[in-house]
Amino acid sequence: MIVEVALPVPLRGGFDYLLPEGQPTPTPGCRVRVPFGSRQLSGVVVTIKQDSEQPTAKLRQLSAVLDHQPILSERLLEWLNWASRYYQHPLGDVISTALPARLRKGDAATIQQTCWQLTETGLAQDSQSLKRAPQQQALVERLQSGRCDARTLKQAFSATVIRALEEKGLIETVEDEYVADTDWPQRIHICGQLTPNLEQSLAITAVNNHAQGFQCFLLEGVTGSGKTEVYLQTIAPLLKQGRQILILVPEIGLTPQTVARFEQRFGIEVAVLHSGLTDKERLRVWQQAGLGEVGIIIGTRSAIFTPLANPGMIIVDEEHDGSYKQQDGWRYHARDLAVVRARMEKVPLILGSATPSLETLNNALGSRYQHLSLGKRAGGANAVKHQVLDIKGQALDYGLAKGMQQRIRLHLQQGHQVMLFINRRGFAPALICHQCGHVEECHRCERSFTLHRQLKKLQCHHCGDAKVVPHRCAACGHPDLQPVGMGTEQLEQGIQRIFPDYSAMRIDSDSARGKQKLHGLLEEINQGKSQLLIGTQILAKGHHFPRVSLVVILDVDSALFSADYRAAEHLAQLITQVAGRAGRAQIQGELWLQTHNPGHPLLQDLLNNGYQHFARLALKERQFAALPPYSYQALFRAEAVDGNLAYGFLEQVKACLQPTDITLIGPLPALMEKRQGRYRMQLLLQSDKRTGIQQWLSNMMSNIEKLPLANKVRWSLDMDPMDFT
Ligand SMILES: Nc1ncnc2c1ncn2[C@@H]1O[C@H](COP(=O)(O)OP(=O)(O)OP(=O)(O)O)[C@@H](O)[C@H]1O
């Protein structure tokens, strides 16, 4: 018997081991410990086979089998196998990414359950002898019918009663096999369901009609159109059948409000997976979901790996969000993995967004996904009015034109909140010497340091490097150093000066460090404690602020002229999402953009015709330029302290390519050429057939790994790259 094991090492393929005599054959999906070089590693069994390509004499024996039951089901293993091939990423690392840290480290996968039972003495004793302590008597009588797990017993009896009986030697604990508690479907109690409007009804019916098999839906609903209500009503019948629902949300869109909405509707506990959990908590949720103990699991990107005992549906909310793409290691896209997983699990998948990605929209327009639309805001809220303010030649106070200040005042006087959006944190993006023009730069990234006044620091936003604010120019020694440009910190100060009678609050990753802090700030916004809200894109995502009536985007110009072909799509999504925070309740919402380019076709189209129109036009442009989703891309990245090595490696990769139908672009410097002291190069592969790229890569990857420079540079492959910085 040969056991093929996937190990967390940066080498492709599985590794073969011999099964020692007398050892029972492990099932695929079980963890095993094996010798690897001079080390012992744990990995996961992928197959059991009769023969190995290696000569048997060379094979080593596996050391131990760690699980009796597979920790990954056959289906999940098949899915991860697919992912490893698709992303051209070693299976061992794919599996390791998918597992909770505790399981990677070798912790037990099964839950041990502590139970209470009667001791020999306890069994022999008549419970009547305890009648002066009725609680103790009741407990003994309860255990006379059999052992009881500690958790349940604790709910019925106080710790004092339990301890008293233990001290009398009447009861004792034993470790027992864990019995999963799967009766949550009986506890479901639907509460507060809204009457769906016509569009919502159509969407709910469409999903319900396909609820028993695979079907992918795009739920394209403008901001505030009640997409969440559609999710809630489509999952209700599935939950009642005991089928589990996995919901993915963007990293900063997961708030206690979201979780509370699901808990309130169904009256059952929702399991939550996010980066703030301890390893132990994460393992617990993983186990509970795998055992079928929880009906609803809500989590960010990596929650897509949660096992489900009885899957019913997968939902990816705000499917366009960039946080679904992993940006280092195995660069998977959780939305794309969700599509394949739903197909393998034979369950429906809903991709929801007000601003769908062009990839998803293209699939919906091409009828590969069923397209559901919610075109109007729900519950009587009106659509947001969009306007542009031309700031050419205008005097600006802290980035705000006079006309804009008047608008803001008008809204404040009506008792509403105003949101000011600027995509740059800190006080100013650069510090310049007024005498010689020298700019303080991070030498590792060759970009200017951002000035953080409150922290009294200069910080590099690319590598995190920081230093104290200098008093004199490093080049000429003059003390006249001045901030250039504006960030959230400066805007907060400035706006407070312009509107001294109102209170301003800043929400960015500096002010909202730590999950709880952000929740606290969001809570304060909804209580109306501040009237002027200044923020970065943290404020743009999915939040519901009923008192906000005006949203101002201070500067869209930088994004209009980006080298990245996805920049227009991302800007349009951002503007639409930010605007969607306004006028969500009874008051009319307004969006104002300040720009030097009011006639820019992208802005004009977006403002006059909305995202739906913009996106369809953008798709046409992509088709014309043969860019994704009309072509497929893979990006080799290489970086090294010596830029020539990175370049040379990619030249070698390029030379491996026989003439095929793949277009090669590069090697070229990345948009950000230097970072953390390393020079960064890229080689882009593009083809109008996905299989072309796939085939070439699967044939060539092992050769590329053996290239002379492969060990001298840091390199990676990114399938369907989202970002070229
Ligand atoms: N059928 C309905 N009748 C009345 N109110 C509704 C209905 N559907 C949704 N709402 C209300 O409309 C508001 C917006 O709904 P919801 O948050 O579900 O929208 P959404 O599309 O998920 O929003 P976004 O994408 O902007 O975050 C909520 O306050 C919700 O309670």
Ligand SMILES: [Zn+2]
């Ligand atoms: Zn830096």
